[in-house]
Amino acid sequence: MIKLLKITLILIMTLNLSCETNKTILFTNCNVYGRPDINAILCNNGKISQLLPSGNVQAGKRINLHGGWVYPGFTDAHMHFSGLGWSLEAVDLVGTPSKEAVLDKILKSVKDTPKGTWIRGRGWDQNDWPVIEYPTAADLDNISPNHPVIFRRIDGHAAWANSLAMKLAGISSQTEDITGGIILRDESGNPNGIFIDNAMELIETKIPPTTKKDIRRYLEKAQSLLNTLGITSIHDAGTSKEEIEVMKEMISSNDLSLRVYTMLHNNPDDYEDFLKSGPETENPFIKVQAVKLYMDGALGSRGAALLEPYSDDLNNKGLLIISADEHESLVQKLSKAGFQSNTHGIGDRAVRTILDSYEKMANFSLRNRIEHAQIVHPDDIPRFKELNVIPAMQSTHCTSDMYWADERLGNHRLNEAYAWQSLIKSGVVVPAGSDAPVEFPDPLVGIYAAVTRQDKKGWPKNGWQKHERMTLEQAIKSYTEWAAYASFEEDIKGKIELGFYADFTVLDRELLSHNPLEILNSTVIYTIINGKIVYQK
Secondary structure: OHHHHHHHHHHHHHHHHHHHHHOEEEEEOOEEOOEOOOOEEEEEOOEEEEEEOOOOOOOOEEEEOOOOEEEEOEEEEEEOHHHHHHHHHOEEOOOOOOHHHHHHHHHHHHHOOOOOOOEEEEEEOHHHOOOOOOOOHHHHHOOOOOOOEEEEEOOOOEEEEOHHHHHHOOOOOOOOOOOOEEEEEOOOOOEEEEEEEHHHHHHHOOOOOOOHHHHHHHHHHHHHHHHHOOEEEEEEEEEOHHHHHHHHHHHHOOOOOOEEEEEEOOOHHHHHHHHHHOOEOOOOOEEEEEEEEEOEOOOOOOOOOOOOOEOOEOOOOOOEOOOHHHHHHHHHHHHHOOOEEEEEEOOHHHHHHHHHHHHHHOOHHHOOEEEEOOEOOHHHHHHHHHOOOEEEEOHHHHHHHOOOHHHHHOHHHHHHEOOHHHHHHOOOOOOEOOOOOOOOOOHHHHHHHHHHOOOOOOOOOOOOOHHHOOOHHHHHHHOOHHHHHHOOOOOOOOOOOOOOEOOEEEEOOOOOOOOOHHHHHOOEEEEEEOOEEEEEO
């Protein structure tokens, strides 16, 4: 009888082990960042269950990572999900060295597009052209008189349209500027084709609306690109109600291969219902507990709100898109509903206005954020820690802007620009991102920019404002655990620890600080989300 009982117990234990191993995945033959003692990772139901010195354990499935270096899955903490997908279909003007080069690209699209169809795109930057001045509608009219066209500047805060687009939108010399926006005009007072910040809505609201089918296509194209770059999570800086519906449909059909922390659009139609029902935090693939607000424009288009005038435009201090009172009211409303306020603020005047608003109205426990925080007055650096405010910054903005930032700010204000290390030393975390499609969303390029403050050719020597460089450890944290903290997920994401999500970015080599250029030569060989390989080189 005793012998029979022992046999029964052994059979039960074997059955339990079999059930357990069928649910497990063992990643073997790997190097783990920060853990030289670990060579294998056992995952169960999408989470890390064991960190092992060898792969000599049973598992339902074994995957050989061939000596790859495993990092916590990279998070892009500020990008535009559907906007990135849209940009992959639109006319890409990024990197065009002259106005003529831009027009050549647009002309090719005009030839392939039926007459009367809207043509859109993004990425031009007059600061990269030999003659640094805004283009006009007349430039576009010469190549596209029969297509309404509009192209956003690289920062997304200015748009360039042709005369037909303005005509269809009902814009004329009688059209007045709107709050938070500027229409540039010629000497006769006629709109010249350039619309800054809120003024862009005068045309863009007349473009045929995007359908849910379009949205799904944009999201699928964007996530396909992001998976190849080792990105496992994103913070979507401006999400519509329809986009959330599409993402939930993709989750139901197992087609969403990213974790998404949404920031709802600053549009009552998008956020009011969520404020009534409260934050949604239970789904491991989508969180809804933040709203994206806007305080100012961008530095490149001189829309960033500065405390003192632009050095290259002494009659201009930029603009506030909304008033301080309106911002305070919104922050108070969001705080009462338990939603994080994530406010776009680039200039030092905008940053100070946002901090003042948070100090008066915000619930500090909500980890309210300033998105970009590119120009911060030294007096305001310690206020981030005091008010528990997160500066969500993008390192490649620095290396894109460093060629001309001194023209906008003057040398006396460069100490305010992209002050990563000053903010970190004050006691706050600095989550990183790309602001894609404004910048290309490659975390390795972002990490390189953070540790060098140089372009890919190594300019300038020792780095631009080198005292603000991050260490390599800080730069990696900005894409992993600091980004997780910014979305209230630091207990489940951003580290390779027991119980954390099995989200990994696997590189072909270790990231090292002594030769930063090697960071750019690194290659993503696997992207793993929830224990599932979503990309393999």
